[in-house]
Amino acid sequence: MFPWHDIDTVLLDMDGTLLDLHFDNHFWLSLIPKALSEQRNISERAAMEWVEANYQKVDGTLDWYCLDYWEQKMGLDIMTLHKTLVEKIQLRQDSLPFLYALEKANKKRILVTNAHPKGLTLKLAHTDLALGLDAMISSHETGYPKEHPLFWQQLFERFDLDPSRCLFIDDNETILAAAKLAGVGHQLGVANPDSQKPHKLFSDFPAIDDYHCLLEELLQQD
Numbered sequence: 001m002f003p004w005h006d007i008d009t010v011l012l013d014m015d016g017t018l019l020d021l022h023f024d025n026h027f028w029l030s031l032i033p034k035a036l037s038e039q040r041n042i043s044e045r046a047a048m049e050w051v052e053a054n055y056q057k058v059d060g061t062l063d064w065y066c067l068d069y070w071e072q073k074m075g076l077d078i079m080t081l082h083k084t085l086v087e088k089i090q091l092r093q094d095s096l097p098f099l100y101a102l103e104k105a106n107k108k109r110i111l112v113t114n115a116h117p118k119g120l121t122l123k124l125a126h127t128d129l130a131l132g133l134d135a136m137i138s139s140h141e142t143g144y145p146k147e148h149p150l151f152w153q154q155l156f157e158r159f160d161l162d163p164s165r166c167l168f169i170d171d172n173e174t175i176l177a178a179a180k181l182a183g184v185g186h187q188l189g190v191a192n193p194d195s196q197k198p199h200k201l202f203s204d205f206p207a208i209d210d211y212h213c214l215l216e217e218l219l220q221q222d
Contacts, residue, residue: 008162012110054073065115083122109134167187176205187205
C-alpha cells in the first residue's frame, strides 16, 4: 500500500486510530447528556440537544478538544466522570502489533493527538500504548488543533521532520486533508474507529480496518 522505503516517520492519531473510539463516543454522547440531565433537572433529550448545539459551535477548534473548556461550560467534573468509565479505555487489538512492527522496520512512531493532556495522561495510565511509541504531542501544547496548518508547522519543527517522508494515520478525513495540505507525504484512514459502530467510508484517502494487513509489506521492505 505504501513505499515504506520512502517513509521514515509514522504519525499516529490516538482516539479511533490506536484506541477504540467507543470510550469517547459513549462518554460524550451518553454519559455527559445523562449527567447534564440530572444536574439541570431536564430531560435527557433536552440535554442531548444542548450538547449537540454546543459541540457544533466549536467543532474543529481547540476548545472542542479541551476538557477545561467543557468543565467550565457544563459545570461538570469532567475528569471524575472520565474515571467512572476507565474500563472502556481499550487499545485496538491490532495497534501494538503494528507499532512493534514499525519499530522493527526502524520507523519513528509519534503520537499526534488533539486529546487534552489530562485525558491523554488518563488513557496512557490505563493502556500499554506508551510501550509502542517513540514520542508524543498534544495539539494543546501548540495552541492549534490538527485541523490548523500552524499545528503541523510546529510538529515538523519540534521533531525535525521531513514531512514528505511521513505517513499520517487518522480516522478523521478532514484532519487527513489538513495533513496533506501541510505537506505530509502519505495519509491513511481508519475505517472502524469505534468497535461498536459501522465502518466509515473515506472519499479521498485509502483506509483500512485492520493494521495486520500492513505488516507483511512493512516487514519485507527493501
